[in-house]
Amino acid sequence: MSNQTESLLSKDVTGQKQDIDMEAMTTASYKPARKQPSPWAACLGMGLTLALVMAVITAPTDSKAPEQACCNNLLLEASAKRTNHLVRLEWEYFLLENLVPEMSEEYKRDMAEAEKPLSAGEAFSLETHMSRRLPKYKNLFRTVAGEHAIDWHLVAAISYQESHWHPKAKSPTGVRGMMMLTLPTAKEMGIRNRLDAEQSVRGGVRYLQQLRHRLPETIVGADRTWMALAAYNVGIGHLYDARDLARRHGLNPNAWNDVRNCLLMLENPLWHKQARYGYANGSEPVRYVDNIKRYYRHILAAQSENDRHIVASNGNGHPVL
DSSP: OOHHHHHHHHHHHHHHHHHHHHHHHHHHHOOOOOOOOOHHHHHHHHHHHHHHHHHHHHOOOOTHHHHHHHHHHHHHHHHHHTOOHHHHHHHHHHHHHHSOHHHHHHHHHHHHHTOOOOOHHHHHHHHHHHHHTHHHHHHHHHHHHHHTTSOHHHHHHHHHHHHSSOTTOBOTTSOBTTTTBOHHHHHHTTOSOTTSHHHHHHHHHHHHHHHHHHSOTTOOHHHHHHHHHHHHHHOHHHHHHHHHHHHHTTOOTTOHHHHHHHHHHTTSHHHHTTSTTOOOOTHHHHHHHHHHHHHHHHHHHHSOGGGOOOOOBOSSSOBOO
């Protein structure tokens, strides 16, 4: 091939390379022009965003509505499951502050119907003490109860709750004996030795009857007994505070179930700061009375048919229990 031909071929190749390089440069450097948004569209977008934010901020809210709905669900769940004793106390404490009175009343009726019997462990312990300790003190309970016209099974149940029928029982808080009397109460009742079983039982029953007599005459029947027992445990002043709360909330201050719930309210600063006698561990007397009621029923049911009688009366034709 001649030199002239080679020169022409080299020019063609070089020309093709240059064309390819220019095309690549042109393609790489080309960017379509960005279309600017219309000022009116931008203003419209900002306006819609601002309106949405203001609507969220200023939207009316009902803080009680979700809370009320939550309480309604809790109420239904509690009634359906019939939870155990301690859990039920917590439910009552919560519901009394959040539910309307009608729902509170309904819940309390459910609670009264749902009182559970003793657990297997509680029943075994009570039966064991009934076979080993009760025979020794049964006549004492009968005698003292007869002197005050109350059922001896109740006296036995109170003593079991207090000391498990152990005459030498002691507590770090200072209470002593079968009926766990405080030193001031023992002196008031004329008790010289709180660790003596007979003196303790006599002093405890005498004090309980004194509390019953101090209650208004409008409280009758079993309600009078349960309230006297609550006062025995927590003090009559706190019981009066609970009755005042019941009255203020449209409840019956003469019904134990209503006063029972208001005792729980005395644990809440919202209520005990307004009470005359201040704070009270309201769950303590509630648990105390509930336990005595269950022990009483079990002891009564365990006696022979000839022994299942309640002859005591409060003088108005109403049984003590």
